[in-house]
Amino acid sequence: MSAELTALMRHHTWDLVPPPLHCNPVGCKWVFRVKRKSDGSIDRFKARLVAKGFHQRPGLDCKKTFSLVVKPATIRTVLIIYVMQGWSLRQLDVNNAFLRGKLHEIVYMIQPPGFKYLSYPNYVCRLQKTIYGLKQAPREWYSALKKKIMALGFTNSKADNFLFIYKTAFVLCFLLVYVYDLVITGNDNTFVSSIVAQFGVAFSLKDMGPLHFFLGMEVIPTTYDLFLSQHKYIHDILCKTNMLGAKEVSTPLSTTTALQLIDGTSSVDST
Numbered sequence: 001m002s003a004e005l006t007a008l009m010r011h012h013t014w015d016l017v018p019p020p021l022h023c024n025p026v027g028c029k030w031v032f033r034v035k036r037k038s039d040g041s042i043d044r045f046k047a048r049l050v051a052k053g054f055h056q057r058p059g060l061d062c063k064k065t066f067s068l069v070v071k072p073a074t075i076r077t078v079l080i081i082y083v084m085q086g087w088s089l090r091q092l093d094v095n096n097a098f099l100r101g102k103l104h105e106i107v108y109m110i111q112p113p114g115f116k117y118l119s120y121p122n123y124v125c126r127l128q129k130t131i132y133g134l135k136q137a138p139r140e141w142y143s144a145l146k147k148k149i150m151a152l153g154f155t156n157s158k159a160d161n162f163l164f165i166y167k168t169a170f171v172l173c174f175l176l177v178y179v180y181d182l183v184i185t186g187n188d189n190t191f192v193s194s195i196v197a198q199f200g201v202a203f204s205l206k207d208m209g210p211l212h213f214f215l216g217m218e219v220i221p222t223t224y225d226l227f228l229s230q231h232k233y234i235h236d237i238l239c240k241t242n243m244l245g246a247k248e249v250s251t252p253l254s255t256t257t258a259l260q261l262i263d264g265t266s267s268v269d270s271t
Contacts, residue, residue: 001030001047001114001115003047004047004048004049005049005112005115007095007096008049008096008131011096011129012128012129013125013127013128013129013131014109014125014126014127014128014129015125015126015128016111016117016120016123016124016125016126017108017123017124017125017126018122018123018124019108019122019123019124020108023108023124024108025108025109025110025124025125026051026052026053026107026108026109026110026134027051027052027109027110028049028050028051028052028109028110028112028113028131028133029049029050029052029113030047030048030049030050030112030113030114031047031048031049031050032045032046032047032048033045033046033047033048034046036232037213039232040232040235048132049112049131049132050131050132050133051109051131051132051133051134052133053133053134053135069162069178069179070160070162070163070176070177070178071160071162074157074159074160074162074163074176075176075183075215078163078174078176078183078185079226079228081174081185082185082226083225083226085187087185087186087187088185088186088189088192088210089183089184089185089210089211089219089221090183090184090185090192090196090207090208090209090210090211091181091182091183091208091209091210091211091212091214092181092182092183092184092196092199092205092206092207092208093180093181093182093205093206093208094145094180094181094182094203094204094205094206095203095204095205095206096204100129100141100144100145100203102128102129102130102140102144103127103128103129103130103134103136103140104136104140105136106126107126107127107134108124108125108126108127109124109125109127109131110124110125111123111124111125138179141180142177145177148199148202148203149164149175150164152166152195152198153166154166154173154175155167162176162177162178163175163176163177164177166186166191166195170188171186171187171188171191172186172187173185173186173187173188173191173192173195174186175195178214178215181214181215182199183211183214184196216230216232216233217229217230217233218230218231218232
C-alpha cells in the first residue's frame with residue numbers, strides 16, 4: 001500500500017484542497033490481489049487504490065469512456081504470423097499505466113483509507129491524473145499510449161484499434177495492446193529491442209521477456225509451433241466448484257440413457 005501511494009505521489013496524481021461548495025467527492029478503496037505465475041505459484045502481492053467510478057455522474061465529472069480490449073482474432077492472427085516466420089515474441093507490462101492519462105474534467109475524491117492527512121482530515125483530493133476505477137481512465141491512458149506509439153513510426157490498424165504496425169522495406173513489427181499489457185513481435189530483434197528501450201524511457205515499464213502467460217493463457221513454444229493452454233484457468237474452476245477430484249471421462253454424459261423428446265415420446269429412428 002505504501003509503494004502504491006508513493007507512486008501516486010510521484011506522479012502528482014492529486015492536490016489536497018478544501019472541499020468546495022456542493023462538492024460530491026468520488027469514493028475510493030484499496031483492492032488487494034495475489035498475482036500468480038502460469039504454474040499457480042505466487043509471483044507477488046499487489047495493492048491498488050481504486051476510485052469508485054459508480055459515484056461519477058455522466059456529463060458532469062465524466063463524459064466519454066473506452067475499453068482497451070484487443071480482439072481475440074487479432075491475437076490469433078499475430079501469433080500465427082509469429083510462428084510461421086519464426087520471430088521472437090516479447091511481453092511488456094506498464095506500471096501504473098492509468099496514471100499516465102491526463103484528466104480533463106474536474107473530479108474530487110476522498111482521501112485514501114488509512115492514509116488521511118492528520119492536519120487536514122476534511123480535505124479532499126482534486127485529481128490531476130486519471131486513476132484506476134474512473135470511467136474515463138482507460139480512454140485517457142489509450143490516448144497517451146497511442147500518441148507515443150504513433151511518434152515511433154507505427155500506424156494504427158483499421159481492423160483493430162489495438163493493433164499497431166510498423167512497416168518499412170526491411171522491418172515489419174506488430175504491437176498488441178490489452179489495457180496495460182503489450183505484446184510485440186517483428187522480423188528484426190534489434191529494432192524490437194530499441195522500441196522496448198524507448199517505451200522504457202517514456203513509461204515505467206516491466207519487460208516480462210518472452211511471452212509465456214497472457215490473458216489467462218499459458219503460451220508454450222515448441223520446436224515447430226506454439227501451444228496455448230488454459231491449465232491454470234481450468235484448475236481454478238475445478239477448485240471453485242469442488243470438482244478437483246472428479247474422474248476424467250471422454251464423454252461427460254451417460255451413454256446408456258435413452259433420450260426422449262420433450263413430450264415424452266421416443267426420438268426419431270436415426271436409421
